[in-house]
Amino acid sequence: MTEINRNLHRLVKRLPKVRGRYSEDVSLAKITWFRVGGHAEVMFKPADIDDLEDFLAKKPGDVPVTVLGVGSNVLVRDGGIPGVVVRLGRGFADMNAEGDQIHVGAGALDVNVALTCAEVGIGGLEFLCGVPGTIGGSIVMNAGSYGSEIKDVFVSATVLDSQGRKYRVTKEDVVFGYRKTLLPAGCIVVDGLLKGCKGDKAQITEKMMAIRKVREKSQPIRARTGGSTFANPEPSQTKDLAWQLIERAGCRGLRVGGAMVSEKHCNFLVNTGMATAADIECLGEKVRERVASVTGVHLRWEIQCLGKAKVENSDRAKT
Ligand SMILES: Cc1cc2nc3c(=O)[nH]c(=O)nc-3n(C[C@H](O)[C@H](O)[C@H](O)COP(=O)(O)OP(=O)(O)OC[C@H]3O[C@@H](n4cnc5c(N)ncnc54)[C@H](O)[C@@H]3O)c2cc1C
Structure with a gap:
């Protein structure tokens, strides 16, 4: 696509006028806890509720909208999120x-x-x-x-x-x-x-301090992580918690690329530094497979996997 064509096709040109801010091609790895993932095609920070209402009412119907908080429970895939990512800021x-x-x-x-x-x-x-x-x-x-x-x-x-x-x-x-x-x-x-x-x-205040102390001791809260990866199964399925099933399946410390099952709390996946979103998702799926085969329990992702996988050049050439 030529520069002129690219300019004509920019999504932001089809979006309604707002009082908040649109930014294009925003890296989501910079704002999510895992520190991985592709870009938002457009990020919209509405000024206030009225601005968001107006945007939703007037945006073209074919434009997908995804909302993010601070990205502590999401895994944004390497191909990024098409459409508009809404972030609620100061307003x-x-x-x-x-x-x-x-x-x-x-x-x-x-x-x-x-x-x-x-x-x-x-x-x-x-x-x-x-x-x-x-x-x-x-x-x-x-x-x-x-x-x-x-x-x-x-x-x-x-x-x-x-x-x-x-x-x-x-x-x-x-x-x-x-x-x-x-x-x-x-x-x-x-x-x-x-x-x-x-x-x-x-x-x-004392109760809050006690909670913080326990967390610091038992969870990798300073790591690049998305918190608990899998929801605890329904008690009717098993009395075991997700981390206990993962432990039993021998997954503590398991790695795929730069992603690892935390040694500190094995229901946390961590980006050890150079992980891609694909590494983390693939590791999560591997854990699910092993847990299912050892314990018969099918874990449900608690982390929300958003966006699309990256299409490698070699795959693109085939299509
Ligand atoms: C170190 C660590 C520890 C954690 N500990 C806990 C814990 O103890 N307990 C716990 O429950 N969770 C925990 N989490 C997970 C996470 O913090 C929570 O799920 C949190 O509530 C997610 O909020 P967020 O703003 O980061 O949402 P995001 O991660 O940004 O979004 C999560 C989901 O909510 C949707 N969403 C976000 N905002 C809105 C909105 N305004 N309207 C509609 N949809 C929205 C998103 O589209 C996405 O599907 C932990 C995470 C980390 C990294």
């Missing part, structure tokens, strides 16, 4: 605490929500201090740890559907599962209302 990070509830923008970091709750004496949300994502990502993933999860504190959320229509969904409308929440396909969470209980500030 979506407000927090307002009142009584035992906190109303937060979907772009707010979980750790900041936990800290704000500790400051104002709202207990029950301490578990968020150990989840390195955003509230939007955590609502969609039903994130949790140490016996609590989003489901326990969720009151309601505002979501936009793929056409930019705004809805309020409450606990009764939403089906929460283990590390997944069933929301209508393609919807974007823009804020959430969470409810804890009034508590003692010092005790809340």
Whole structure:
């Protein structure tokens, strides 16, 4: 394609005018925890909810939209994500605490929500201090740890559907599962209302410190990782947790290219430095195969694998 043709075909030229920012060909390896993956064709950072609503209502129907938080639970494939990747920034990070509830923008970091709750004496949300994502990502993933999860504190959320229509969904409308929440396909969470209980500030802070200490000891939280790779199986399937099955299948320390099953916590895959997304996905599939063959349990990916695989030049020549 010539430079003139490429310019004419740029996706950004077909997108509506917005108050936020479009950037083209943005490296997603720079913003995801695994530090791997291709580029977003266009990244859109909306100025605020109205801007996002407007964009969704006016964008051409054939343009795919993917939303990302801080990329702590995704594996972006090496071929990148076609279409528009939406990232919720500052305009979506407000927090307002009142009584035992906190109303937060979907772009707010979980750790900041936990800290704000500790400051104002709202207990029950301490578990968020150990989840390195955003509230939007955590609502969609039903994130949790140490016996609590989003489901326990969720009151309601505002979501936009793929056409930019705004809805309020409450606990009764939403089906929460283990590390997944069933929301209508393609919807974007823009804020959430969470409810804890009034508590003692010092005790809340102490609980958060204890959670941090345990995590530091048992998880590779400073590694290039996506957190727990596989969801724990349903108790009706087996009483074993995912890491126990992986251990039993002899996968601790297993490698593919630059990807490795963590020695510290074998349900974590890590990028040892030069891994590609394909290495990590291939390693994950290898672990699933070995676990299935040794234990009969089929693990479900908890990490969301997004985008398309890279087409190598030799493959392209064949097509
Ligand atoms: C070191 C480490 C430790 C972790 N520990 C835990 C843990 O203890 N417990 C736990 O539950 N998880 C844990 N995780 C996983 C991860 O932090 C959580 O799943 C987190 O909630 C993801 O939030 P995010 O903003 O990073 O979402 P992303 O990773 O950016 O996105 C995750 C998914 O949510 C979708 N999404 C994101 N934002 C929105 C939105 N606003 N609206 C609609 N869809 C959206 C994305 O499309 C994607 O499918 C850990 C991860 C790491 C790297």
